Amino acid sequence: MPDLLILEPTRRLMQTTPIAPVHLASIALEKSYRKGNHQIPVLRGVEINIRRGEFLSIVGQSGSGKSTLLHVMGLLDSPSVGEVLLDGDRIDDLPQKTRDELRNRVFGFVFQFYHLLPELTVLENVLAPLMIRHSMLSYWKRRREFRLAAEEILEKVGLTHRLKHKPNELSGGEMQRAAIARALVAKPEILLADEPTGNLDAGTGQEIMGLLRNLNEQDGLTIVMVTHDESLARSSHRLVRLTEGRLELLSDAA
Amino acid sequence: MYKLLLCVRYLRTRFIALASIISVMLGVATMIVVNSVMSGFGTEMRSRIHGILSDVVVETNSLDGVHDVDRWMKIIREVGGDDIDSLAAMVEIYGMMTYDYRGQPVMKTVQLIGIDPRTKSDVSPVAGLFETSLDSYQQIKEQGQVVREPLRSAGEPAGWELTADAAEARRHRIELEQRFIEQREWERKRSQPESEALDHNPSALFEPINAKTAKDSDKASPPDFSHDEEPAVAVDPAAPQRARLYVGAGLVEYVYTDEETGKAKVMRIIRPGEDVMISTISAGRPEPVRFHATVVDVFKSGMSEYDSNLVFCNLEELQKVRGMIDPQTKDGAVTSIQIKLKNYDRASEIVQRLSTALPPGLFSVRTWEQKQGPLLAAIEIEKAILNVLLFLIITVAGFGILAIFYMIVVEKTRDIGILKALGATSRGVMTIFLSYGLALGIVGSGVGVAIGLLFVTYIDNIEKGLSKLTGRKIFDETIYYFPKIPTDVSATMVIWVALSAVMIAVLASVLPARRAARLHPVEALRYE
């Protein structure tokens, strides 16, 4: 049954883009943390090519460095050794300002712990990436358009009734969905989702997965998702496991 | 956009920020109030000093003065040109004032100024100098109740005539004295029937107790000019002396506290209409001269230095007594010429021109500020020091902001991480906290300015309320002579205070803002 679920979208993808170009890639990625005099390696040479429109799932033990990998790939952190490539160009050594801009325009983040801004309402939280992208004047001019876009996304994740709520008035699942809406509102090319279903019951988790798959299929969004749930992971195109700082392929539906 | 939104939200949800707003506010308000009151006092004092002195004073270096005033005035007018508004000649000399108080002779050193009240009023920068400072023009109030209406109408120019009240008081006094003398005479006649007749010199009337000593010294003193042309028989014993005075209030009054009510009261020893004795020195070879003079009015400028020193006398009489009148030409000498300028800004230039044009050694030319330099400088220095101290208050408020902001940055570390993860630049994050500081500064100093200005406007009511609350007079009019607390709000001062408070608030937020800007996004996100 799960197999059918994956085969369907994959086939369609194969038909539209026979060999999609590499979208995001890493070369010999290493990341270690300094603890006193010791270097604690977390990533020890991660090599991966993620194709445009691909849905990649990463599984791994807790503490194996999955979040770290997403951070490095998404320019939140810089690698100790190695390179991150976007459309074949190295991006991890770009100047700070350019990386800030790439984070805003190219990547959409869904954090493991939601990370919503507590002072803002759900709607404002979702609008945050747009506020950051646009200057005050141009935001003000287009505020209606942005608001509509945000409401549309929030409707997609089923939060229309919570627009004016503050994050602390939401359940974990609702916060997770608000976080997804925020990651999507700025129309990113790549979605980096760190356990987007980690705090949800199976039903809601399925819903979120369905949403992500839809985005992936209809909008051609490239998705990298970290998860603990292998059954959910199986519905993606490719599944890799992070062990001992390296990736190993578990299944490739393509 | 997010900067503004977050800035506003943080401001609204962090009540601790209110503490820094309040400290900025209080600092600004105190600075405005203190500055306004200080410069109010300063301005009041300057205007009082300036009120007596005219813009520019030309003084002779010798006490003998110079003759031919008209010629000197003409020169001054020629040199000064259009800048000169009006001129007045005066005689200034040191002297001593003597009167009896409860049988005891009271002596005061005074500065004797011979003037013509009208020309003196002309050169004074205060419109109607004497009308505002002479007792007979004032309405007297006690505990809010009018106890005496003005004795002269406001339009009446100051002169040397006694008011009806003063004349009445004088007549009454003389009657008393007369009776006293008659009684003594009668007593003496009874014990010593062949005594010589007591001379009826009215000048002796007011020193019944030490009349004898006064008479004795009269013999030793040089010819008393005041009695030169006096007819041998006094026509009206109540007629005032030829020398008339305006006496500084501090010379003839003292303030005491009523034992029962605890209120300060003014006791006047010499009233208008009564006589005092003035001693000074004659011109030429300095010889002591003495003369009796009638107090026409009591003078209260509000500058205690003046009020306890100055005695104004009619110019011709003083010239006569001091022997300053040329016997041939009948031309009186003067010791100073006061100048009123049309535009005081040009004073130093006029002083320059006059100093070179007038014969050196004979005159010295100064502006009133130069004459009172040290006092004015002291006020300025006082104000500057106070400002520095008060500015420290605002700086303290600044450090408060720094500490509170640091706290908020630490508290908001994760939010900063989120913003950076969503693509906010370091500068953007920094802007949030800088504008947060700016907002605090603007709100704080805005409210502070409002409170300060309100306080200054209602300062007298506040003073009354506080006095009632503490049961003790905070602002004692009898000390300061001011019926109200003088205030002087300068727009530049308010703007400066407000701007520097905002500046300090922004500067205080720079450090926390930089810390926020430098946070590493992932570290910040992991922060618990």
Ligand SMILES: Nc1ncnc2c1ncn2[C@@H]1O[C@H](COP(=O)(O)OP(=O)(O)OP(=O)(O)O)[C@@H](O)[C@H]1O
């Ligand atoms: N700033 C840091 N300093 C030191 N060690 C760190 C730091 N950040 C991460 N680590 C270590 O790196 C390792 C990987 O952490 P990471 O958060 O990537 O794990 P994860 O795979 O996402 O785990 P989980 O599934 O629990 O989310 C952990 O052992 C962690 O202790």
Ligand SMILES: [Mg+2]
């Ligand atoms: Mg993780």
